[in-house]
Amino acid sequence: MTTRRMLSALALVALLAACSDPEPTSFSGTGVVQEVMAADRQVVIEHEDIEGLMPAMTMNFDVLAGALPEGLRAGDRVQFILQRDSKQFRISSLRVLGEGEVVAARPRVADVAARADWAPDFELTDSTGSRVSLRNLRGKAVLLDFVFTTCPGPCPIQTGRQVDLQRALPPELAAQTWFVSISLDPKTDTPEAMAAYAAKRGADTAQWSFLTGDPEVVSDVIARYGIGTIREQDGNIDHMLVTFLIDPEGRIAERYMGLDHDVAELLAGLARVLD
Numbered sequence: 001m002t003t004r005r006m007l008s009a010l011a012l013v014a015l016l017a018a019c020s021d022p023e024p025t026s027f028s029g030t031g032v033v034q035e036v037m038a039a040d041r042q043v044v045i046e047h048e049d050i051e052g053l054m055p056a057m058t059m060n061f062d063v064l065a066g067a068l069p070e071g072l073r074a075g076d077r078v079q080f081i082l083q084r085d086s087k088q089f090r091i092s093s094l095r096v097l098g099e100g101e102v103v104a105a106r107p108r109v110a111d112v113a114a115r116a117d118w119a120p121d122f123e124l125t126d127s128t129g130s131r132v133s134l135r136n137l138r139g140k141a142v143l144l145d146f147v148f149t150t151c152p153g154p155c156p157i158q159t160g161r162q163v164d165l166q167r168a169l170p171p172e173l174a175a176q177t178w179f180v181s182i183s184l185d186p187k188t189d190t191p192e193a194m195a196a197y198a199a200k201r202g203a204d205t206a207q208w209s210f211l212t213g214d215p216e217v218v219s220d221v222i223a224r225y226g227i228g229t230i231r232e233q234d235g236n237i238d239h240m241l242v243t244f245l246i247d248p249e250g251r252i253a254e255r256y257m258g259l260d261h262d263v264a265e266l267l268a269g270l271a272r273v274l275d
Helices: 003-018 154-168 191-201 215-225 263-273
Strands: 025-037 042-047 057-063 076-084 089-099 123-125 131-133 141-147 177-183 208-211 242-246 252-257
Touching (some): 025 057, 123 215, 141 215, 141 263, 154 177, 154 263, 177 215, 242 263, 252 263
Parallel strands (some): 141 177, 177 208
Antiparallel strands (some): 025 076, 076 089, 123 131, 242 252
């Protein structure tokens, strides 16, 4: 990429960042810590219903700098304040209430497909009804995430960030980049539902595959990436919030945990693997 094009892309990134919501909405939640990644300011919480936002589930959250209590550990029962706007979804304060229980079956960072591993292959159905496989995307950098169309919390924010990135890509990077979003709720997320979700978020599906399929097949893909589970009978979806950057040879070059990774960081990662 030329210096001039990179500067133009970063200028667009700065403009997009300036358009973020000034006043995030706050929600109160309680739950039990399942895993702490202090260096990444991430915490996995099995939380109860967060009134006005999302049902009970287990997932990882970004934590605002300075808001992670020293000595926080798995098994702590906590109360937290979650801030949400169109660009962010993070815990702004967190305090320990007492002791809880660590659930072995819940998703963990340790289970997530590792950096430098070969990305697990898949073949699923896109929003037009066509079949898409990862092996057929070799030669391109792939940004892969997992969403579900009825998600009231982080999924729209994650997709919106990817849309911002897609729009910021210089032509030479755009030609070598593909976006993939795989459903966590394939029973609900038909190709038509995925198409409507993509259109609502402003995604350009000419270079972005929104994938779904048979629940057993999708569940296997989710398990091999170590993300969590598809929607269970109780309605919950326990999952890790992570975006994989897969290089043109098919290896996982980066894992972006949570949402605290701006467009400039993702753009730099793409430029690096496509250099």
